[in-house]
Amino acid sequence: MSIRRTNAMAATLFAVALGCAAGCSGSDAVEAAAADASRPASACAGDPRAQTYAAGMEQPGLAGNARVRLVVADPAPPAKGLNAWTLQVVDAGGAPIVGAVVTVKPFMPDHGHGSSLVPSATPTDAAGRSSVTGLELFMAGVWEVSVLVALPADAGVSATDTAKLTFCVDG
Numbered sequence: 237m238s239i240r241r242t243n244a245m246a247a248t249l250f251a252v253a254l255g256c257a258a259g260c261s262g263s264d265a266v267e268a269a270a271a272d273a274s275r276p277a278s279a280c281a282g283d284p285r286a287q288t289y290a291a292g293m294e295q296p297g298l299a300g301n302a303r304v305r306l307v308v309a310d311p312a313p314p315a316k317g318l319n320a321w322t323l324q325v326v327d328a329g330g331a332p333i334v335g336a337v338v339t340v341k342p343f344m345p346d347h348g349h350g351s352s353l354v355p356s357a358t359p360t361d362a363a364g365r366s367s368v369t370g371l372e373l374f375m376a377g378v379w380e381v382s383v384l385v386a387l388p389a390d391a392g393v394s395a396t397d398t399a400k401l402t403f404c405v406d407g
């Protein structure tokens with residue numbers, strides 16, 4: 237971004253901050269309107285399916301066998317493009333399930349497609365955490381990210397579960 241553009245934006249922000257009460261010129265007002273028009277509208281803001289990202293947020297598995305914790309997302313909140321997540325599989329009481337293996341599948345329910353890039357999930361420590369890379373949310377809109385969990389055999393039964401994290405991704 238050029239210095240000139242930065243200055244123009246700063247001037248616009250200053251004018252907006254003042255509410256155009258003190259010496260707001262006509263050109264500033266036009267510039268402010270142009271800035272608003274150039275900002276892309278959100279593809280899905282307010283969509284009731286979308287969750288609000290927070291580090292450490294948890295989603296229960298559909299089968300009730302495990303919960304998936306999104307320890308941290310990078311970028312945060314999840315954004316269009318490549319994302320990297322740290323996931324942790326925990327039990328109903330929040331205790332890590334050591335040895336749980338996760339598989340991550342992104343899907344756009346409104347368009348009926350996933351991502352051609354298959355995310356990789358690698359267990360990183362003894363606390364049930366996995367590092368997920370290659371999570372490519374390549375277009376704006378609602379993305380449903382399914383986390384398939386395979387629980388270790390010593391969890392009682394050989395069980396699986398699926399938790400879905402859903403976000404509105406803006407362009």
Ligand SMILES: [Cu+2]
Nearest residue numbers: 344347375377
């Ligand atoms: Cu799509």
